[in-house]
Amino acid sequence: MTDPLHKQYMTLALAQAQLARLSARPNPAVGCVLVTQGEVVGAGYTQPAGGPHAEVMAIRTAGAKAKGATAYVTLEPCSHYGRTPPCSLALIEAGISCVVFGCQDSNPSVAGQGLAALKAAGVSVIGPIMQAPCAHSNRGFLQRMATQKPLVINKMAMSLDGRTAMASGESQWITGAEARAQVHLLRAQSCAVVTGIGSVLQDNPSMDARAEELALAGQSIETITALKQPLRVVVDSQLRIPADAKLLQQAGHVLIATCVAQTHNHPSVIGSAAEVLVCPADSAGQVDLEFLLQELGKRQINQVLIEAGATLSGAFLQQGLTDELVIFMAPKLLGSSACGLFNLPLQKMSQAYNLKIRNITQIGQDWRIDASPDRPRS
Numbered sequence: 001m002t003d004p005l006h007k008q009y010m011t012l013a014l015a016q017a018q019l020a021r022l023s024a025r026p027n028p029a030v031g032c033v034l035v036t037q038g039e040v041v042g043a044g045y046t047q048p049a050g051g052p053h054a055e056v057m058a059i060r061t062a063g064a065k066a067k068g069a070t071a072y073v074t075l076e077p078c079s080h081y082g083r084t085p086p087c088s089l090a091l092i093e094a095g096i097s098c099v100v101f102g103c104q105d106s107n108p109s110v111a112g113q114g115l116a117a118l119k120a121a122g123v124s125v126i127g128p129i130m131q132a133p134c135a136h137s138n139r140g141f142l143q144r145m146a147t148q149k150p151l152v153i154n155k156m157a158m159s160l161d162g163r164t165a166m167a168s169g170e171s172q173w174i175t176g177a178e179a180r181a182q183v184h185l186l187r188a189q190s191c192a193v194v195t196g197i198g199s200v201l202q203d204n205p206s207m208d209a210r211a212e213e214l215a216l217a218g219q220s221i222e223t224i225t226a227l228k229q230p231l232r233v234v235v236d237s238q239l240r241i242p243a244d245a246k247l248l249q250q251a252g253h254v255l256i257a258t259c260v261a262q263t264h265n266h267p268s269v270i271g272s273a274a275e276v277l278v279c280p281a282d283s284a285g286q287v288d289l290e291f292l293l294q295e296l297g298k299r300q301i302n303q304v305l306i307e308a309g310a311t312l313s314g315a316f317l318q319q320g321l322t323d324e325l326v327i328f329m330a331p332k333l334l335g336s337s338a339c340g341l342f343n344l345p346l347q348k349m350s351q352a353y354n355l356k357i358r359n360i361t362q363i364g365q366d367w368r369i370d371a372s373p374d375r376p377r378s
Contacts, residue, residue, distance in 0.1 A: 003129075006100055009035055009072040010130045012043070013102070016054065017074045017137050020045040022188045022209075022219070023226035026300035028105075028141040030054040034062045034069040034096070041065035048226065053078070055087040059094045067095035074102040074134045079114040088117040101127035102134025106145040140191070140303030143323075149297045152321055154306040154313050155186055156341055157328045163338035164310065172203075177216065178364030179328040183307075184213035186326060190230050190305040192255075192296055196312035197236040206246050207232045207307065231255060231301065235312055237286045239276075248274055257287045289321055314343035317353065317373065325355065327369040 016031025024030075024046040032054035034042035042065065044057025052060070055077055059066045077087035077099065091099060099118050115125050128134070135142060140151035157174045158164050164174070173180065187193050188209035195207060207230075214224050232247055232254045239260040241247075247254050254274040259281040277295060279287045296304060306316055316322045327341075346352060354374040361368045 005038075006072075006126070006129045009033055009040070009070075010074070010100065010102055010134070012040065013054075013072040013074050014130070014133060014137060016043055016045040019220075019223055020047075020054070021137075022214075022223050023048045023228050025049070025191050025228060025302055026141075027053070028075055028138040028302075030073065030075045030138070032058040032071060032073045034058050034066055034071050036065060036069045041069055048228065053087050056090050059090060059096075062094075068097050070098040070100060071096045072100045072102075072129075075138060076101050076103070076105040076112070077114040077118070078105065078107075079117045086114070086117070088114040091118065092121045092123060096123060098124040098126065100129055101125070103128050103131045103138075103142075106142045144297055144300075144302050147297075149293045150191065150301045151303045151323050152293065152306060152316060153186070153190070153303065153324045153326060154308075154316060154322050155183060155326045155328075156313065157183075157330070158341055159330055159332040159334040159338070161333045161335070161338075162341055163334035164341055165339045166334060167337045167339065174332065174334075175328045175330045175366045176364040179330075179366040179368065181213045181216035182328070182363055182368065184209045185217040185219065186305050187230055187307075188214055188219075188227055190303045191301040192231040192233050192303075193305045193307055194233040194235065194312075195306075196308040197234060197238075197240050198309050198311060199307070200234055200236075200241055200245055200247065202309075204246050205307075206250060208250065208252065230305070231299075233257060233292075233296070233304075235287050235289075235292070235308075237281070257292050259285065259287055286315070289316060289319055293321060310340055310343040313341070317342055318344060320373075322373055324358075325369070325371045325373070327371070328363065329367045329369060331365060 012033045013031040017029045020029035027046055027049055030046045032044050033040050042058040042062025044061060045054050055073060071091055077091060079086045079088045104112060118125050143151045159174060193207045211224050229252050234241060234256050236256050237259045239258045241256060255277055256274050257277045257279050259279060261278055279291050282288045306313060355371040356374050358370040
């Protein structure tokens with residue numbers, strides 16, 4: 001089979017993987033298609049945690065046609081027993097003749113062992129094919145497996161003159177409906193959404209991903225129905241969150257990261273379902289963000305979305321903890337007294353942060369800028 005055909009079928013597998021982006025976590029979102037003599041006979045994607053993986057779903061849809069087929073899988077099939085049996089074993093038992101994989105799994109429990117098991121059973125293995133897009137589709141999971149810390153994406157919305165809110169704090173709405181729908185999609189694709197206590201006190205946000213916004217962002221009813229809401233995290237060093245905050249009134253898991261050791265009798269959390277995580281303080285007396293990310297990694301958080309003001313966003317960036325920036329820029333001017341994007345104590349041009357622009361896309365009347373800091377993450 002020629003390389004163009006490999007890419008054609010791996011593209012179909014990637015489309016399957018996209019269907020799992022809102023529901024698979026903490027597992028990677030994997031897609032699989034089975035092909036026999038140029039015909040796609042089976043397709044599947046990772047089901048919610050505890051359910052079948054992509055390979056098993058594809059085998060089920062193919063039935064008897066799975067025998068002798070070529071499997072296209074976006075991520076190396078697993079080789080260990082977890083909530084489900086190994087996918088490599090399922091492929092072998094189904095009589096798959098060849099496995100074409102997109103990228104290897106950095107999970108130490110897999111890391112080449114799945115491919116080795118297939119080869120040992122006489123299954124032909126080809127790959128990696130379309131490695132970059134396959135790895136990108138699960139970059140949070142792969143990063144956590146490699147570093148024990150999640151991928152950190154900082155979302156910001158700004159005017160053309162780089163302002164995020166008026167001096168009064170008023171910020172609704174800088175961007176249009178289409179851009180706001182994209183934000184909900186980013187939330188839905190993330191395992192956790194992190195904000196600061198300043199944003200909670202100013203805006204009283206819900207920080208959830210809403211079905212109507214996801215529909216506007218182009219998501220199908222099937223994927224919206226399977227949506228798993230992200231963990232909502234508030235960085236609140238002095239435990240100032242009010243008891244009537246929206247976050248504390250809604251269903252879903254909320255984590256409050258604080259430096260206050262005695263939290264059991266604090267009025268904000270009495271009777272609340274929120275979990276309080278006591279963190280060490282950094283040199284400024286604020287929550288140690290490195291510690292927080294390590295704790296989130298232990299909780300199998302693959303991808304974190306930062307939705308915060310200039311202070312917390314600047315702290316993540318200054319400490320080298322930000323992997324990607326997603327900035328929505330509106331065709332508006334808010335003026336010189338409005339609030340800036342990041343609080344960064346820079347004095348010289350040599351201290352400036354250089355960014356790598358990955359992509360610029362028009363979203364409605366706004367522009368989405370995908371970038372990353374041009375320096376290694378700590």
